[in-house]
Amino acid sequence: MSNSVATEIAKRAATAARAVANLTTAEKNAVLQKMANAIRSHRDEILAVNEKDMEAGRDKQLSEAMLDRLQLNPERIEGMATAIEEIIELQDPVGERMPFNERPNGIKVEKMRIPLGVICMIYEARPNVTADAGALCFKSGNAVILRCGREAIESSKAIAAALHQALRESDLPEDVITVVPTPDRELLMDLMQQDQYxxxxxxxxxEGLIHFVSDNSKIPVIQHYKGVCxxxxxxxxxxDKALAILLNGxxxxxxxCNALEGLLxxxxxxxxxxxxxxxxxxxxxxxIHSDKASADYxxxxxxxxVDAFGEEYLALEIAVRTVPNFAGAIDHIHQFGSGHTEVIVTEDEARAQRFxxxxxxxxxxxxxxxxxxDGGQLGLGAEIGISTSKLHAYGPMGLQAxxxxxxxxTGTGQTRD
Known part of the structure; x- marks a missing residue:
């Protein structure tokens, strides 16, 4: 794949972004409902394609965690459709105006929310990201380029076909949601150079994917290396609360990424x-992976x-440590946490607020x-991702991010002296 292919993909997405940026909230919501309906009506086709991806994944001996992320079933497909309908109910941030101030010369200054433009999503074995990212980017007035790993590419294409049906029925360009047709690494490298579009x-x-993208992209990157919670x-x-929260987490x-990996x-x-x-x-x-103080239990x-803590197991494994006090727990989290999610169980409100x-x-x-x-659980609708860096978003990213x-x-003819 040549640079011209990546440039054409990015350029077409930038043109499509202008079309969606000008839609009203009602128009966007109508298209989103068509997307949800299309995912439901394409369920059997999506499941059939996903089973082929699963067979290939098993042949490649993907980990159980990767296979779990890759697998779709009727409940997960319904979850994708429901997530889109939840996005419909969310307030549209585009066009919101926030008074900033009025200057002594009478000019009025406001801030207005606008779409970012074109988002490029790079993901591995998560075909549901195709629907989540497509819908969130659409509602927020953006176009999206979706580049998934080879493990999920056929499933992602099948989901995108349903979303494209809704776009065609609404006289909108399919380039609003683009699935890169190949997981070719050279094409990915070229896409990450398209900072003009x-x-x-x-x-x-x-973590390897995040480092690769961060090291090679000319475009700003939202980073989420791992979830050591x-x-x-x-x-x-x-x-009793603590035990229930431990088992659930x-x-x-x-x-x-929001599963627990450490117990203090x-x-x-x-x-x-x-x-x-x-x-x-x-x-x-x-x-159980434990420190010496906990091992006898x-x-x-x-x-x-101690320096072996901080692993992201993504499996039925957990690291356990006995800490001498509250400060010891905080120090451990600062040393080994990943900036994702940290939980305290206590009935002491002052200590909780300090945490x-x-x-x-x-x-x-x-x-x-x-x-x-998780974006859905926190009321954001389906999330686009979770940022563990602080610019320009931190935590689960929804529409506003x-x-x-x-x-x-706004003035009345003022000129500057």
């Missing part, structure tokens, strides 16, 4: 709480050195499962 790159996948069980914790779905327990309650943890995790067949744990203030993470939670760290602001100045 593409405004933002959002990679979703493993911790649960800190404070000495003032309700232990670790075992409800393991191959996702205050030493004052370790003797009482750790045996409960050991029994509950053993019943779920969770492998578990049956044949993998005892690790929220001091932990440097995109999402902090008090007495709630890390699995809620896909817009920017411009200044609007």
């Amino acid at each position: 593409v405004d933002l790159v959002i990679p979703r996948g493993g 911790h649960l800190y069980v404070d000495k003032a914790a309700d232990q 670790k075992t409800q779905r393991t191959g996702v 327990v205050h030493q004052a309650i370790a003797a009482e709480f750790m045996p409960k943890v050991a029994q509950a995790l053993a019943e779920k067949h969770v492998k 578990f049956d044949k744990p993998d005892v690790i050195a 929220i203030r001091e932990v440097d993470s995109a999402v902090t939670m008090w007495n709630a499962s890390s699995r809620f760290s 896909l817009t920017t602001e411009k200044f609007v100045v």
